Amino acid sequence: MTTAALPSLLLVEDDAVLGPLIAALLAEDYRVRLVANGQDGLHLGLTETWDAMVIDRGLPVMDGISLIRALREKGISTPILILTALGDTAEKVRGLDAGANDYVTKPFDAGELAARLRALTRTFAPASTPVGFGPWELDPASRSVRSVYGRLVSLTAKEGELLGALAAEPGRVFTREELLSQHFQATDQPGLIDTYVHHLRRKIAKTVIRTVHGVGYQIGDAHE
Amino acid sequence: MTTAALPSLLLVEDDAVLGPLIAALLAEDYRVRLVANGQDGLHLGLTETWDAMVIDRGLPVMDGISLIRALREKGISTPILILTALGDTAEKVRGLDAGANDYVTKPFDAGELAARLRALTRTFAPASTPVGFGPWELDPASRSVRSVYGRLVSLTAKEGELLGALAAEPGRVFTREELLSQHFQATDQPGLIDTYVHHLRRKIAKTVIRTVHGVGYQIGDAHE
DNA sequence: GTCACTTCTTAAGCGATTCTTAACGGCCCC
DNA sequence: GGGGCCGTTAAGAATCGCTTAAGAAGTGAC
Numbered sequence: 205m206t207t208a209a210l211p212s213l214l215l216v217e218d219d220a221v222l223g224p225l226i227a228a229l230l231a232e233d234y235r236v237r238l239v240a241n242g243q244d245g246l247h248l249g250l251t252e253t254w255d256a257m258v259i260d261r262g263l264p265v266m267d268g269i270s271l272i273r274a275l276r277e278k279g280i281s282t283p284i285l286i287l288t289a290l291g292d293t294a295e296k297v298r299g300l301d302a303g304a305n306d307y308v309t310k311p312f313d314a315g316e317l318a319a320r321l322r323a324l325t326r327t328f329a330p331a332s333t334p335v336g337f338g339p340w341e342l343d344p345a346s347r348s349v350r351s352v353y354g355r356l357v358s359l360t361a362k363e364g365e366l367l368g369a370l371a372a373e374p375g376r377v378f379t380r381e382e383l384l385s386q387h388f389q390a391t392d393q394p395g396l397i398d399t400y401v402h403h404l405r406r407k408i409a410k411t412v413i414r415t416v417h418g419v420g421y422q423i424g425d426a427h428e
Numbered sequence: 429m430t431t432a433a434l435p436s437l438l439l440v441e442d443d444a445v446l447g448p449l450i451a452a453l454l455a456e457d458y459r460v461r462l463v464a465n466g467q468d469g470l471h472l473g474l475t476e477t478w479d480a481m482v483i484d485r486g487l488p489v490m491d492g493i494s495l496i497r498a499l500r501e502k503g504i505s506t507p508i509l510i511l512t513a514l515g516d517t518a519e520k521v522r523g524l525d526a527g528a529n530d531y532v533t534k535p536f537d538a539g540e541l542a543a544r545l546r547a548l549t550r551t552f553a554p555a556s557t558p559v560g561f562g563p564w565e566l567d568p569a570s571r572s573v574r575s576v577y578g579r580l581v582s583l584t585a586k587e588g589e590l591l592g593a594l595a596a597e598p599g600r601v602f603t604r605e606e607l608l609s610q611h612f613q614a615t616d617q618p619g620l621i622d623t624y625v626h627h628l629r630r631k632i633a634k635t636v637i638r639t640v641h642g643v644g645y646q647i648g649d650a651h652e
Numbered sequence: 653g654t655c656a657c658t659t660c661t662t663a664a665g666c667g668a669t670t671c672t673t674a675a676c677g678g679c680c681c682c
Numbered sequence: 683g684g685g686g687c688c689g690t691t692a693a694g695a696a697t698c699g700c701t702t703a704a705g706a707a708g709t710g711a712c
Contacts, residue, residue, distance in 0.1 A: 279557070297543040305547050306530065319521040323529050345601045346638075346646055356649070360670055361642050393673065395688090400671095402689065417680065418687070584659055612661090620661065622699065629700095641669065641698070 210235045211255035211325055216245035216271065217287070218263050222310075226258070226287070229314050230321070242266025249275050254282050256325050261288030261299065269302045276303035283324035287312065337371040337423050340408060344368055349408055357407050362387070366400050367423075370413060374424030377416045397421070435459070435479035435549055440469035440495065441511070442487050446534075450482070450511070453538050454545070466490025473499045474609070478506050480549050485512030485523065493526045500527035504609060507548035511536065561595040561647050564632060568592050573632055581631050586611070590624050591647075594637060598648030601640050621645070 213234035217223040218241060227238045234256070239245050242263040249257065249271075257275075261268045272284055283306075286299045291309035299307050306320050335342045339352040347364035349357045359367065365387045370378060380397045388396060401413050401421055414422045437458035441447040442465060451462045458480070463469050466487040473481065473495075481499075485492040496508055507530075510523045515533035523531050530544050559566045563576040571588035573581045583591065589611045594602060604621040612620060625637050625645055638646045 293537045293539050296540050300543040300547040303550075307544075313517045316517050316520050319524040320531075323524040326527075343599075346599065346640055346649075347643070358640075362671070388672095395674080396672065398688065399673090399690090402691090405689095415688070586660070617662065619663075619699090623661080623701090626700065626702095639699070 212237070212253075213321075214239070214245065214248055214252075214254045214257045215259075216240075216242065216257070216263060216268070217260045219260070229317070230258070233318060233321075240264075242268065242271040245271050246274050249280055249282070250278055256321055257282055257284045258287050258321070259284055259304070261286055261290050261295070269299060272299075272303045285317075285320060285324060287317070335368060335371045337374060338412070340412070342367055342371055351408075359404075359407065363400060363403055363407070366397070367404055367412075370421060370423040375422065377420050377422045379420040382420070436461070436476075437545075438463070438469065438472055438476075438478045438481045439483075440464075440466065440481070440487060440492070441484045443484070454482070454542070457542065457545075464488070466492065466495040469495050470498055473504055473506070474502055476613075480545055481506055481508045482511050482545070483508055483528070485510055485514050485519070493523060496523075496527045502605070502609075509541075509544060509548060511541070559592060559595045561598060562636070564636070566591055566595055575632075583628075583631065587624060587627055587631070590621070591628055591636075594645060594647040599646065601644050601646045603644040606644070 211234055213230060213236050215223065215227055215230070215236055215238045217226060217238065220240075223238050223240060227236045230236050237248065239248060243265045245257075245259065245263070246266060248254075259268045259271060263271065266274075268286060268288070272286075275282070275284070284304045285306040285308060286304045287308050287310065288295075288299075289310045296307045305324055308317055308320060333344075335344065340349050341351075342349050342359075342364070344364065347359045347361065349359060349367070351357075366383060369383060369387060380394045383397050384394065401415075404413060405411075412423065414425075416422055435458050437454060437460050439447065439451055439454070439460055439462045441450060441462065444464075447462050447464060451460045454460050461472065463472060464487075467489045469481075469483065469487070470490060472478075483492045483495060487495065490498075492510060492512070496510075499506070499508070508528045509530040509532060510528045511532050511534065512519075512523075513534045520531045529548055532541055532544060557568075559568065564573050565575075566573050566588070568588065571583045571585065573583060573591070575581075590607060593607060593611060604618045607621050608618065625639075628637060636647065640646055
């Protein structure tokens, strides 16, 4: 996970002490923007896109509930967590029904707040993490390889599996037996790997996979 | 839908007293199905479509956390609320990170539980935000697809739902089971998705939806 | 209530893709 | 130059997806 790709979070909290404190807590996992009143929150909520919002219940100029209502009315569906000292049931119900997705009362536990925010921003899409090798990139989910020039090649299941295994450890030399027992049925003939290597070389490029004579195959190079 | 359209809720709770009690509490707003162990919960969660689930943390046969993990791994993205006596922070974090969307501790307030469930099942009917994919644009409200050249195609409800799901996450590969359980009745045959994909391809264009052989279907490309 | 129409669902045959085996010719290394 | 190793090709078998058709279910009009 690169630090550049932190999700963005809008924190609306008027307490001069608590605001920066919460912001600091969340700064590890989010790019936090802190504003101290509802009007600023509304403006930023409408003009910029956020991955999540944490909003205090009692705010100057425009209170939290009104802020959430205003955002929802404008079609903003960003996950919103209310963080407040007001903890009785009626307040919770009002906050949630106004359009908030979660409600945490002060004093709060930092770990729980973080977990609840993760739950709100989580998407159940199994993160397909592309594997790069040289000027190519393999997306295991769609089993496709894209070159830096944009050419897109789709692979079959076995091709993708084999390429994925090789690309996962660049420079390492895999024996045929290793690859066979790991990704194919053990009864298969050793020549099977050769066939798939040939398929990959033809589909992508001759030089993708290097032959180590008498040993096996290898992608990339440890010295590169 | 001929009968009153109460949302469906799967309640997994092994306590012989508390189970029926919670079921009765929720019966006003949901069509509640109560089961007493994780295995039954898993089976019903996978074979039928639910608008929400309330799951106890400690369950016989298969505990709540394992149940949630198993459901999420199968692509079930139904909102899940954990309802349990275990209230310390570590337990909350574990439950939420396993895939739950909310965590309520016993003793709980009926009003708060209901409000949290409303928040989970609420859909922000966005004022018909069109979803773009390639040179086409899907308007979920009117269930119609417009190409950049102005050609307008109207879809049926299921066609629109399926296309909307695919177009909402371009590049993501959806399995048939995933699409079935999310947008159709779970008793349906997998071939049903194929039929609808065929309809869409004929109505819009052959190349809209890409087949990932042995896995499922995909729209667009993650890297675009 | 009945009819006509649209939409949803199931099923099955056909066609295409993918997997696996095998054989032959060329290449590498000693 | 020789023996083994590798690349290439082809083809059968198995699996998977596409297409079609037709009944079931739902919807609206009269």
